Amino acid sequence: xxxxxxxxxxxxxxxxxxxxxxxxxxxxxxxxxxxxxxxxxxxxxxxxxxxxxxxxxxxxxxxxxxxxxxxxxxxxxxxxxxxxxxxxxxxxxxxxxxxxxxxxxxxxxxxxxxxxxxxxxxxxxxxxxxxxxxxxxxxxxxxxxxxxxxxxxxxxxxxxxxxxxxxxxxxxxxxxxxxxxxxxxxxxxxxxxxxxxxxxxxxxxxxxxxxxxxxxxxxxxxxxxxxxxxxxxxxxxxxxxxxxxxxxxxxxxxxxxxxxxxxxxxxxxxxxxxxxx
Amino acid sequence: xxxxxxxxxxxxxxxxxxxxxxxxxxxxxxxxxxxxxxxxxxxxxxxxxxxxxxxxxxxxxxxxxxxxxxxxxxxxxx
Numbered sequence: 001x002x003x004x005x006x007x008x009x010x011x012x013x014x015x016x017x018x019x020x021x022x023x024x025x026x027x028x029x030x031x032x033x034x035x036x037x038x039x040x041x042x043x044x045x046x047x048x049x050x051x052x053x054x055x056x057x058x059x060x061x062x063x064x065x066x067x068x069x070x071x072x073x074x075x076x077x078x079x080x081x082x083x084x085x086x087x088x089x090x091x092x093x094x095x096x097x098x099x100x101x102x103x104x105x106x107x108x109x110x111x112x113x114x115x116x117x118x119x120x121x122x123x124x125x126x127x128x129x130x131x132x133x134x135x136x137x138x139x140x141x142x143x144x145x146x147x148x149x150x151x152x153x154x155x156x157x158x159x160x161x162x163x164x165x166x167x168x169x170x171x172x173x174x175x176x177x178x179x180x181x182x183x184x185x186x187x188x189x190x191x192x193x194x195x196x197x198x199x200x201x202x203x204x205x206x207x208x209x210x211x212x213x214x215x216x217x218x219x220x221x222x223x224x225x226x227x228x229x230x231x232x233x234x235x236x237x238x239x240x241x242x243x244x245x246x247x248x249x250x251x252x253x254x255x256x257x258x259x260x261x262x263x264x265x266x267x268x269x270x271x272x273x274x275x276x277x
Numbered sequence: 278x279x280x281x282x283x284x285x286x287x288x289x290x291x292x293x294x295x296x297x298x299x300x301x302x303x304x305x306x307x308x309x310x311x312x313x314x315x316x317x318x319x320x321x322x323x324x325x326x327x328x329x330x331x332x333x334x335x336x337x338x339x340x341x342x343x344x345x346x347x348x349x350x351x352x353x354x355x
Binding site: 108111112203206207210211214256259260263264267 | 328331332334335338339342343345346
């Protein structure tokens with residue numbers, strides 16, 4: 001009897017949840033679906049590429065987030081493998097772009113973190129190119145921006161945080177803790193500073209990830225807000241100028257945020273390798 | 278004029294927290310302006326300090342991001 005009852009409950013639950021998901025999907029579409037009256041945050045919805053809500057296909061196909069991340073990886077591979085295949089002494093356009101990016105990040109790691117940090121150069125270069133390309137691909141109209149999602153940037157920031165902490169303890173042992181003991185400050189101030197330093201150390205992954213996700217998300221939302229003005233005849237010129245101006249700004253932000261994420265990784269790595277103030 | 282007072286407080290708090298973003302903008306402007314002032318006095322030394330400029334901007338911006346985060350939490354998570 002009890003088994004039967006539980007069976008009934010589970011059998012009853014499955015269609016219920018599907019119906020609920022169905023309803024959510026339908027209302028999300030119906031509330032601000034077509035036309036010019038859209039919600040600025042609609043562009044950040046992660047949804048499967050194929051199938052309708054409720055289909056089994058719906059749950060097992062890749063989402064738009066997966067697709068644009070794969071496209072990012074493909075573009076990076078295209079730049080670094082195909083464009084540099086010629087290995088010419090006088091480089092082609094593609095090859096010189098790849099060489100410039102390589103040289104730029106290599107110099108950054110060397111200048112900021114020191115020569116012994118070059119072991120981590122492949123990791124940092126990967127992070128830089130992934131963020132840069134995903135930011136630039138997100139600027140294609142109707143595309144999806146993976147770096148606007150805190151889930152994507154948090155994974156990268158936490159990976160950097162864990163790497164840096166492990167490297168710090170492996171290279172320096174317990175001497176790594178001297179990072180929190182500011183020896184240049186007066187002795188009475190040091191315990192207070194130690195508390196502040198510890199807090200700021202653990203807040204690093206938060207600010208590291210939210211900075212990237214926040215600026216990309218805010219920029220794209222502002223673009224859509226200006227685009228929404230096009231629905232009003234009087235505000236339509238404002239929409240055109242606004243979208244053009246913000247788009248130009250977003251190109252700049254895309255590059256700068258990739259640079260900032262990378263250089264902060266280098267700074268954190270420098271702290272791990274040389275913790276003495 | 279019906280509504281939830283807690284929700285109203287939530288939205289007012291989110292708006293107040295967003296003031297912090299403006300304060301961070303002042304900070305970032307301060308960093309960049311002082312860099313420019315220094316760079317125009319000694320342009321030959323400026324090129325080597327661009328990394329420092331961006332690190333300074335990033336740290337000033339971090340506190341604005343916390344304000345933004347508090348605002349987001351009030352809007353969507355509380």
